[in-house]
Amino acid sequence: MFGKTALLALALVPFSLGQVADDFEAGWDEAAWPTYAPDCNQGGKVTLDTTGGHSGSNSIRVDGAGGFCGHIFFGTTKVPSGDIYVRAWVKASKALTDSHVSFITMPDSAQGNGKHLRIGGQSKILMYNRESDDATLPDLSPQGIAASKALPTGSWQCFEYHVGTDGTIETWLNDEAIEGLTAKAGVANSNAAQWQRSSVKPKPTAIYFGWESYGGDTNTFWYDDIAVSDAKIGCA
Numbered sequence: 218m219f220g221k222t223a224l225l226a227l228a229l230v231p232f233s234l235g236q237v238a239d240d241f242e243a244g245w246d247e248a249a250w251p252t253y254a255p256d257c258n259q260g261g262k263v264t265l266d267t268t269g270g271h272s273g274s275n276s277i278r279v280d281g282a283g284g285f286c287g288h289i290f291f292g293t294t295k296v297p298s299g300d301i302y303v304r305a306w307v308k309a310s311k312a313l314t315d316s317h318v319s320f321i322t323m324p325d326s327a328q329g330n331g332k333h334l335r336i337g338g339q340s341k342i343l344m345y346n347r348e349s350d351d352a353t354l355p356d357l358s359p360q361g362i363a364a365s366k367a368l369p370t371g372s373w374q375c376f377e378y379h380v381g382t383d384g385t386i387e388t389w390l391n392d393e394a395i396e397g398l399t400a401k402a403g404v405a406n407s408n409a410a411q412w413q414r415s416s417v418k419p420k421p422t423a424i425y426f427g428w429e430s431y432g433g434d435t436n437t438f439w440y441d442d443i444a445v446s447d448a449k450i451g452c453a
Contacts, residue, residue: 317338
């Protein structure tokens, strides 16, 4: 059963589109948004920040430590059975570096037990990573890097993505499509050679927001006005 915050937030999204949404103004419901740290958790933490959110006073703050075991996430298992659209307002304290990190991770049954579809950064840009074969979207070539975008720091950014049942990936930053983070079934993409070499069609079973570093990078992320739907949500 949705809490009051989720119901109020869903009022901002057409009812037929709403799967789950929260602006955290009623606080952090840890039953609805549990933490997630597979295998180990050494140093990362998730807290309710009441000093200012995107649309109100509250947001969820994630302090991510360095190294894989410094990871920590929070999220939901309320995922649409078909196409998945996820919109979150995010704020990062530090810029993405050349090191590989994730700020969204999704257990993916199509890849096998314990494997994830991950969204994060490498080479200073936003990128996807498929854990089972370590493929990236885009390819981390000069052309692929140029086709993605950096994640601005210190201000709220509207990040939305789509995972289709046919394997389609689409991504928007502040309602602008990111060419390098787009891969459509049956459509050749010169920036997605790694991604499209596999026939795996992602099937996320949960969506988690936070931080995971595969080197020494640390960061603090804030998340607010999260919505999960079966149709595009947008930033308005």
